[in-house]
Amino acid sequence: MKRIVLSLLVFSVGISGAAAQQKGFTIKGEIKGLHGPAKVYLDFYEGKISDSAVVRDGSFQFKGIAKKTGLADLILDRYGVGKDSVNLENNTDELTFFLDNSEITVTAQDSLIRGTVTGSRINDEYMAYNKFIGGTVTAAYKNHRNRISPYLWSSYPFFKEFDEYMYQFKAERFEKQLQFIHENPQSYFSLFALKDITLMGYGKDMIRTGIAYRSIDAKLRNSPEGQRIGRRIQTMSQGAVGTPAPDFTLYDVNGKAVKLSAYRGNYVVLYFWVTGNDLIKAENYKMIKAAGLYKHKKFKIISISLDPEKRKQAWAKEVKENKLPWVQVWGVKSGPLTTAKLYGTQGTPSSIVIDPDGMIVTRDLNGIELQYQLAEYMK
Known part of the structure; x- marks a missing residue:
């Protein structure tokens, strides 16, 4: 190219x-x-x-x-x-x-x-950058979605096809952004690309992102925006793809200790969530499907509740009433929040996939995107 x-x-x-x-x-x-x-x-x-x-x-x-x-x-x-x-x-x-x-x-x-x-000279250069990386996520979202009639948008076949398309688009776009940075270390839009990568998430490889950040011109890195991006990359590098999953011990509904390293040899999904959220209820449904689909394989889910201590009873009630068929843990006091910080988790729902060797292989995917990736691992 x-x-x-x-x-x-x-x-x-x-x-x-x-x-x-x-x-x-x-x-x-x-x-x-x-x-x-x-x-x-x-x-x-x-x-x-x-x-x-x-x-x-x-x-x-x-x-x-x-x-x-x-x-x-x-x-x-x-x-x-x-x-x-x-x-x-x-x-x-x-x-x-x-x-x-x-x-x-x-x-x-x-x-x-x-x-x-x-x-506008800067807009001309933005257009060149945008064309190189394949366009914006918003444009891809709208253009792909509007290929069909709105009454089909909520249908499962379209949702599945749409989410798989967006997953591939964002993965390929990330690779193009890294290529652009490598080829244009003095361009403002290399810094712009790094800002987009860190703000959008999408399971990006923070190790490679950090390397790309360190490769750009020092004046860009040392600008106020560059310094903010650097700090964000450092934070997001906690629990980054390609690094060993930090071990932890948390406690289930009955107060029993659950240690992550005890599940070595399995693919493990760490699923950070909170109760009383409609988006998370939908994600729980997809997790139930995954738990049933892969129950005979080396696959485990550990849900980590980020609910505050005052909602511990509400958490235990929701786990019981919804019959969530996987390991559910809640840490005493700041336990789960400390774990979220350990993995650089920014919000909920958020999922991190750990391979049988204890390495983080995917993160920050939800919905069909996560299910699509799990299907690849479970082949």
């Missing part, structure tokens, strides 16, 4: 300052063939900018000051019904670009999703 070398210099990181703020940005847009009471919304979450513009004869305009650079969205409200009435999750009529204090031109034919953005 042809190597992409970006020219963006180190000083582009966190573009700000008086000169940039005095200039500000202008976005001039044209959506050819669009008529009627349409509106376009500008959302720049990191820069705390939220604005709207009426589309007149297909044209719209925004002006403002970006105190920092970053990803922004233009969302088309084709019928002028109001932003709150636009289904943002399923809406595909939007355009993501990199906003800075430039004179930006947006040109589209009937729909923003097919629009192009010109006039």
Whole structure:
């Protein structure tokens, strides 16, 4: 594959300052063939900018000051019904670009999703980076989901196919991000890629991510953003893929000690959860299916409750009433929280897969993505 070398210099990181703020940005847009009471919304979450513009004869305009650079969205409200009435999750009529204090031109034919953005050097380089890695997760999610009618979205065959597709997409995208960093150590978008990797999770290999981080230009690493990313990588390297699983001893409903190392020789899923959460109830159902499917194989599940001590009885009741057929543990006082920190777990539900040799092989997968990976291990 042809190597992409970006020219963006180190000083582009966190573009700000008086000169940039005095200039500000202008976005001039044209959506050819669009008529009627349409509106376009500008959302720049990191820069705390939220604005709207009426589309007149297909044209719209925004002006403002970006105190920092970053990803922004233009969302088309084709019928002028109001932003709150636009289904943002399923809406595909939007355009993501990199906003800075430039004179930006947006040109589209009937729909923003097919629009192009010109006039901003940093956005040109973002587009080159985005193309190299295969696009954004959000775009892949929406484009794949909207290939079929909405009434099929909740069907099991589609959900299974969709989740398997997203798992493969994110895994391949991660590899492309590492390749990009290797080939462009001085590009701001190598730092941007590392930020995306650490924020999105997806079971990424933190050992290789750490190597990639240390390979980028020192000025990027030493910038405020670079230092934050470095600290995040260090935290997430606890319980990283490819490292030995830290041993622990926790206690089940009856107060019996459960030691992780006692399960050596099995594939073990550490499943961090809390009670009273609908998302976790759905995940419990999938875990029940996995426990039944692999009960005759060398496979174990250990659920680690992160409920506070005052909810210990509620936890014990839910385990009993839902007949969760695997090992359930809850540590005295800060026990489970200490274990979560030991594994770098950021929230719930969260699953970590340990192989028979006690090595962490997968983490931060849930739902069908986790089931897909387990099926590979249990072949």
